[in-house]
Amino acid sequence: MKNNQIGIIGLGYWGTNIVNVLFKLGIKKIYCFDKNLENLKEIKKKFPKVNIIKNFSIFLKMNFDGIIISVDTKHHYSVAKKCLLAGFNIFLEKPVTNNTKKLIKLIKIAKYKKKKIMSGYIYFYNDHIRYIKNLIIKKKLGKILYMSFERSNLGPVRNDISSVWDLSSHDIGILKFFFKKKIKIINFLGHDILKKKIYDISQFSCKISDIKVDFKSSWLSPEKIRKIIIIGKKKMLLYNELDFESPIKIFNKYAEYPKIGKFKKKFFTQKANIYLGKTYVPKIKSSSPLENEMLEFLKCLKNKSKPMTSTNLSLDIHKILKNLN
Numbered sequence: 001m002k003n004n005q006i007g008i009i010g011l012g013y014w015g016t017n018i019v020n021v022l023f024k025l026g027i028k029k030i031y032c033f034d035k036n037l038e039n040l041k042e043i044k045k046k047f048p049k050v051n052i053i054k055n056f057s058i059f060l061k062m063n064f065d066g067i068i069i070s071v072d073t074k075h076h077y078s079v080a081k082k083c084l085l086a087g088f089n090i091f092l093e094k095p096v097t098n099n100t101k102k103l104i105k106l107i108k109i110a111k112y113k114k115k116k117i118m119s120g121y122i123y124f125y126n127d128h129i130r131y132i133k134n135l136i137i138k139k140k141l142g143k144i145l146y147m148s149f150e151r152s153n154l155g156p157v158r159n160d161i162s163s164v165w166d167l168s169s170h171d172i173g174i175l176k177f178f179f180k181k182k183i184k185i186i187n188f189l190g191h192d193i194l195k196k197k198i199y200d201i202s203q204f205s206c207k208i209s210d211i212k213v214d215f216k217s218s219w220l221s222p223e224k225i226r227k228i229i230i231i232g233k234k235k236m237l238l239y240n241e242l243d244f245e246s247p248i249k250i251f252n253k254y255a256e257y258p259k260i261g262k263f264k265k266k267f268f269t270q271k272a273n274i275y276l277g278k279t280y281v282p283k284i285k286s287s288s289p290l291e292n293e294m295l296e297f298l299k300c301l302k303n304k305s306k307p308m309t310s311t312n313l314s315l316d317i318h319k320i321l322k323n324l325n
């Protein structure tokens with residue numbers, strides 16, 4: 001990188017995590033801007049080596065190699081537009097914006113200014129998710145029949161986008177990472193409980209080829225859950241992100257009906273056979289997904305290369321989510 005200088009806008013919960021990681025990765029000059037002065041004070045207290053800039057026009061005149069944007073989603077578009085027009089490559093947190101027209105505008109501006117937008121779909125940089133993708137590609141679970149994604153917790157409650165955009169956008173991203181095929185939504189149910197038209201709890205299903213997939217997301221739940229279940233024809237898999245000891249379990253279990261020929265006459269009363277085998281817990285050396293993601297951003301700034309999570313991915317995810325508002 002030319003200047004080894006990174007700007008970051010939005011020093012709330014997630015921006016603070018990003019600053020921590022940037023220091024770990026050896027970035028010495030980090031410049032912070034937030035419209036909330038209290039949050040700027042807090043970040044300076046936590047990381048005395050950060051530089052605070054209180055004026056946005058001055059911030060945009062600095063010699064950053066790139067800018068990271070981690071503000072509330074409703075402000076992503078206006079902040080990102082200003083950074084691109086000022087001539088910066090940017091990292092924009094997921095879901096980039098919740099308005100597809102605005103996303104297309106940002107892509108056009110980036111193209112015109114010859115700048116890159118990397119989007120923050122962090123699971124692309126998660127070693128467990130990469131491991132599962134490899135299992136799917138190598139057909140280790142047999143033909144995939146069904147998957148489910150669940151992401152619940154109490155908070156953070158967003159007041160600008162629904163849980164489906166905030167939480168399930170991660171899971172749609174993971175599904176896109178696993179399969180290149182087209183995703184077709186087959187049903188959707190959203191509950192706006194705390195605020196009108198903002199779904200706190202969302203459920204929907206889709207089909208990808210003939211695989212059925214269910215999604216559930218909620219920020220109004222007493223329990224934190226982050227689980228993926230995959231049902232294959234030969235094996236089943238559970239990914240529990242919160243189980244730090246054994247996040248991935250592969251079960252040699254499946255159920256199937258005997259071949260039709262054998263029970264033609266008693267078809268309607270025939271029971272399925274259940275097979276129960278051993279459970280395998282793979283040992284996976286995993287690194288921090290946020291560190292991997294930031295390394296990718298820094299690498300792209302240095303080499304002027306296209307990020308793995310580019311705006312093409314964001315557009316694909318938008319095409320799916322735009323009907324779930």
Ligand SMILES: NC(=O)c1ccc[n+]([C@@H]2O[C@H](COP(=O)([O-])OP(=O)(O)OC[C@H]3O[C@@H](n4cnc5c(N)ncnc54)[C@H](O)[C@@H]3O)[C@@H](O)[C@H]2O)c1
Nearest residue numbers: 010011012013014015034035036039070071072075093094
């Ligand atoms: N990748 C992940 O796993 C992950 C996790 C959490 C949040 N996020 C994303 O990070 C972003 C921020 O989420 P958060 O939980 O940190 O929210 P937050 O509310 O804790 O922080 C947002 C910060 O942005 C500031 N801000 C808002 N508008 C601004 C503007 N126009 N100019 C300057 N500062 C502004 C606020 O003052 C606040 O400090 C969201 O887009 C969210 O989707 C991603």
